Amino acid sequence: MKRIIFYILIFIAFNMQSQTTLDTINLREVKLVESRFNTYKNSREIIDVDSHLIGYNNISISNYLNKNSMIFIKEYGALATPSFRGTSSSHSLILWNGIPINSIANGLSDLSILPINKLNNISIINGGNSSVFGSGSIGGTINIDSNNKIYFNPKKTLLINTEIGSYGFSSRTLSIEQFSNLLSLKLNINEINHQNNFMFKNLAKAGHPIEENNYGSLLARQEQIDLTYKFSDRQYFIANYWHTYFDREVQTNMTTPNSDAKQFDDNNRLLFTYKSLMRNIGLNLKQAYTREKFRYIENSKSIDSKYTAENYITDLDFKYYKSYYLFNVGMSFSNKIMINNNYIENEKKEDNYTIFSAVQYERKFLKINSVIRKEYQEAYQIPFTPLFSLDLSINERIAFLAKYNRVFRSPTLNDRYWFSGNSIGNPNLKPENGWNQEIGLIFNNDNIYISGVLYSINIEDWILWHELDNGNWTADNIKKVWSRGFENKLQINYKYFRIITNYTYTKSTSQLPTSNLDYTVGKQLRYVPCHKANFSIIYNKNNFKLLLNQSYTSNVITNYGVEDKYLKGYMLTDISFQYNIASNPINLQLDINNFSNVEYQTYQNYARPGREYRFSINYILEK
Template identity: 25%
Template sequence: MSFKLRLSLLSIAIFQTFSAQAAIPANPNIETITVTGDRFDTAQEQQLAVVNTIEREEIDRLSPKSVTDLLETLPGVSVTRNGGAGQSASISMRGTNSSHVLVLVDGVRVGSATLGAVSFNALSPENIERIEVVKGPRAAIWGSDAIGGVIQIFTRKLEGGEWFASAEYGSDEYMRATAGAGISHGNGHTSISLNHEQSDGYNVKNDAEDDDDGYDRFGLSINGEQTLNQFWSLNWNGQLETGHYEYDNSRANEADYDNYLWSLGAKFENDKLTSKLALAQSQDKNENFRSDVEDYPVTLYKTTRDQINWSNKYLATSNLTFIGGIDWTKESIVGDYAVDERDIAAVYGLARYQYGQLLLEGIVRYDDVENIDSETSYSASAAYQFNDEWRLALSTGTGFQAPSFNDLYWPGTGNPDLVSETSENYDITLHYSGDNLRGYVSLYHNTIDNLIQWAPTPELDENGYEIWKPANIQSAEISVVELSLNYSTWGIEHQFGYSYVDAIDKADEQQLDGRSEHELDYAMSYSWDQLDLLLNYHYQGERKASNDFLDPYHQVDLSIGYKIADAWQVRLKANNLLDEEIISDRNYFSPGRQLFLSVSYQAF
């Protein structure tokens, strides 16, 4: 059976099931949720991309040990781990590569320009207030890296007089202490949050190095704002993540990291115009070494990004909105590279028009990447609101991923002739929002060309080993069916997510490495008096790993919280309750069953 036929049959089956379950009257009192998929706070029904959100209340209940624990609960987001919470992990969104996901923390682009990846293991979940995941053809608003989507992380915000503190202990000698407070100053406030955690870990890899791989990390986040008058306000953000982790590798087995970001912004707002200017800098620094070899050389990877963003929103009429701005980034790296810095300048514009039940949107963006060809990205979208419950959205757009410094200039093997990876994608999404049920089903197709692949060459190094070099030689075709449902019955909240991913290498029609065709998530939560309960189930289908396939697995997590007083709560969390062997990357094991107990106090 061809993929197109399988996709059609599966889509029809999902649509019929979805429609049958959705025959529930609409709730006129549904809370209006705003998201920032277009860089400004906008009602979710005005967004033409699929946006998933994770709020602080959900984070508390999930009691995650890593940011990837949170992201994995979302449909269309797949995680590959090299071990537990302190180890490296990568994100694939809707079947794209890990480098095809743009990550922003408080609006600041983060990640390594040398590796083209983000250190998710360095981020502290306890310092996060909210996560927004923007999917689909949205690269035209954000620029490079947003081929698969955008992950926006917002740190915790507290009003003056609000504060919290918590402590946790669990398996593998895990310990955590977290605290935060809000400070008022006139017509403004500043939040400060601190988190420290450590664990002895476990042996993450099946190899000759049989030892526990532990980690420790410290996180500090500061954010605040000050209203100057009815039109002007200032805002500031800062974050520091520093830590140490052990891992299994033949060359190095320990690493220290020191990552930070800061931003200063000003906002002008009146009835028609909102204008924001932000100056920011981020650093990704990682030092790798071997602890069991005296005088082993330290390998340093360090990226610094200076950023200026000017964005504007103009309400021309009640039905017509314009958004536009300028982005400038300077990337600098440390190392023996032929080129160690580059500038990226971009200008973009968006127009959105409401005509009765029809919503139209167009976006164009131009990026000039130094030493690489410029790229023009576009997005065109339309949505039709059939009634209070049903809405259909269609989108098409292009995106690109600029080569990393390693791809271009790695000493002896980089290829300075590389061009950007490019994509063309289509998305059709049916939304439903009723009284006890809301959700969507989305069909998505993405074609990616000029993918960069490292491959061996006829050349040999001084030791007689093959020299590997990168080239734009791969293309991929990815088709996705994504389903999300949230519904309530008898006081029990249910969340269901499913994704079917068909990711094919166009050269040999083989499945791309690291992707699962089927991935499913289900969460059941219930609150009664002072007690709350959350049961999470995750199914990961088999994945291709080189010439082999990794077995599918099931993971069940349980979280039980109890309020012993108005502000005090204790929580018991069990991860991998069934103690199943979980391998998401070849030879790397996730931990077995783990138990954690936490105590928290919140003065809100």
């Protein structure tokens, strides 16, 4: 009841403030100094999330990417982790406004706790970019940009979203955007409650009985504030805050009859940015603070694992523009503090220093990037990470792309200091490192976009947890992996229709045996599909929008042996309907996920839901 009253008061205040504004104004978006994410991309290399594919319903980034990108998402228990180009989940770097938010404990980022909405722009770069972004950017990078819409003309927008769905799903969202001549303010509040009580066929039991997933509920909250103040046309101050809280029952696998495991994630992210452009000199100064509180409880097994991780980041970036050249020098410092009850010394601190230098040459038909990065860490030696990329426009419609760069991933704190049960970390680990190579062609005119990319990634000193002779487990740099493949994208726009297809072929193999009984050499890595494809068709006319999406994932190896074990491939179909009521600022949306009610798994013995319905009512007011 209190929440309803709160929404009503916000609604009344918004309308009272808006009475003096008579017309909706078309605004010009402000872009002052581009981020590194946009500066050092190859032309058209960044893939932006299509707003037509999101709608207004609440979905996680993992759900969206699994069905609309070339990324494979593994969903198991309470986690959903990405895999780019046949690499591991820890080889995917997640950024928030250019700041890394991967866990400093294990290097992963759980995409199931990163909700997606129209306030944020989600951009994806396939392929390694450690020279630009640092550790972990080996397979690919995802940037969540909450500063994508900054305007300085009077405008106010209100969005109230209420959504219900199958398996006990409900959510509520309040979004406010307010712009003036000097100030840009965006606020988003979201709550999700999901019982997740779907029926499934238990393939691990004799007779494959139908059972209910009665343990896997989710309670989530999110608050997001983005504020930009304009000192002048060339100076801006930006403040971003993002809080997410998740309380989850950890879904059991089919072989476990009962579980009492719970997981709690409480993340706070704060970022201050100052941007200035003085003649041909650009300055970008960032100060960020992130805090990650994690707790995993399983009383039946006497497990209570918890940690608090804090990261203080200072990033300074200078750009000098001269004729066709851009000279860029940057430096950053991070101070990490970890308190973990699974380490011998519960508290660990780690400092990291980075120097970054780049030169870019750009003409109408040509862009060349040359980048060098060096990071310093007391515990281990991080290699120089150079990058060279070429973007050549053969004519107005065809472009040739090429990139050659070094990639690396530093060992995580868990890899080095874990001490619990029969698992012991290794403080002498080296960073994983390798070389990324790719070439591609792009065809682009007004209605058709076609891209094709060939890539190869060689990774050495891959960190692997393995069993010792005494029965304990530890981490070592003992694996060498070669991942190669082909990516293709096609987009066609015709009148009221848009067609989007993605296809990727991935061959990712282990190149060296890790023991005398290693069966994996030359074989596809576990949980890496050779083929992944998706197809979307969007019909958008007047007040009606129809979306049909089909996604295919081929089989994956789950266990090696004389006869390898596989998880079968699957194809999913989703349908979405949206209708805007012309006489009212109301949007109705109906989503049907897994329309064909396919039984599938992305990780062995973890059931996934069948056909699912989601319906939302959205009140959208612009003044």
